[in-house]
Amino acid sequence: MLGIIGGTGLTKLANLKIKRRQIVRTPYGEPSGPLTYGDICGYEVIFLPRHGHGHTIPPHIVNYRANIWALHAEGVRDIVSVASVGGIHPRLDPGVIALPDQIIDYTHGRKNTYYDGGDLPVKHIDFTMPYSDRLRNLCLEAATNISESIIDGGVYACVQGPRLETAAEINRLERDGATMVGMTGMPEAALARELDMHYAAICPVANHAAGRGSSAKGIQYDNMGDVLNKTMQRVRNLIERVVVGHAC
Known part of the structure; x- marks a missing residue:
């Protein structure tokens, strides 16, 4: 089954016909909210808003372990x-949609593994390629089928948040090879790998990073919200086609 995790700007899927919501208990605490069961174009999916239905959970507080565990427990692979x-x-201007193929983790203090000295033996995962080639190709094919422009590849720098970065920090990330910056990509991707789940990320660009382009002298939140709202409609259309392709 396909699971969809929504982030900022995607607390719900307008094209999801909801069947039921279910609270899932996990050994790691509460997920961000109940799992929403529904269908898109007649195909069943499970949706989970990463920051809660009211967008009240900041990125450094998200219970990533509970979220991924709950989806896995309900049959999502x-x-x-x-x-x-x-x-x-x-190339990553506001309004662009990117599909990263690499990630660098700059977070700290997050519960980032299921194998932390409890009852489970230590498991070392191969994380050379952090995103699933199969799911990435599915997203790329979906974009082609609906004539949606998407940037294939890129390095996602995952920072702690919730504050945005300084211009100097963005300069450092760029020197490290990062092409985009976000706050939620890790440990989500690694936890999915630990449970042998396939994982890919669709990344809409909400703004130029600090010190870049229109953010050279500061990030304009009003503009960021407007851009993200418009881009999310395209993301919903893309997800719809991904769901259809996944089922076929």
């Missing part, structure tokens, strides 16, 4: 995540 980002690379 493939996850498509939606995670808004700031664009570092010149």
Whole structure:
């Protein structure tokens, strides 16, 4: 089954016909909210808003372990995540949709593994390629089928949040090879890998990163919200086609 994790700007899926909502208990506490069961174009999916239905959970407080565990417990084996980002690379202007193929983790203090000295033996995962090639290709094919432009590839820098970055920090991330910056990509991707789940991220660009383009002298929140709202409609259309392709 396909699971969809929504981030900032995607607390609900307008094209999801809801069948039921279910609270799932996990050994790691409460997920961000009840899992929403529904269908898109007649195909069943499970949706979970990462920040809660009222967008009240900041990125450093999200219970990533509970979220991924709950989806796995309900039969999800493939996850498509939606995670808004700031664009570092010149091609990543606000309104662009990117599909990263690499990630760098700058977070700290997050519960980032299921194998932390409890009852489970230590498991070392291969994280060379953090995103599923199969799901990435599915997203790329979906974009082609609806004539949606999407940037194939990129390096997602996952920072702690909830504050945005300084211009100097963005310069550092760029020197490290990052092309976009967000706050929720880790440990989500690694936890999915630990449970042998396939995972890919669709990343709409909400703004230029600090010190870049229109954010050279500061990030304009009003503009960011307007851009993200418009881009999310395109993301919903893309997800719809991904769901159809996943079922076929």
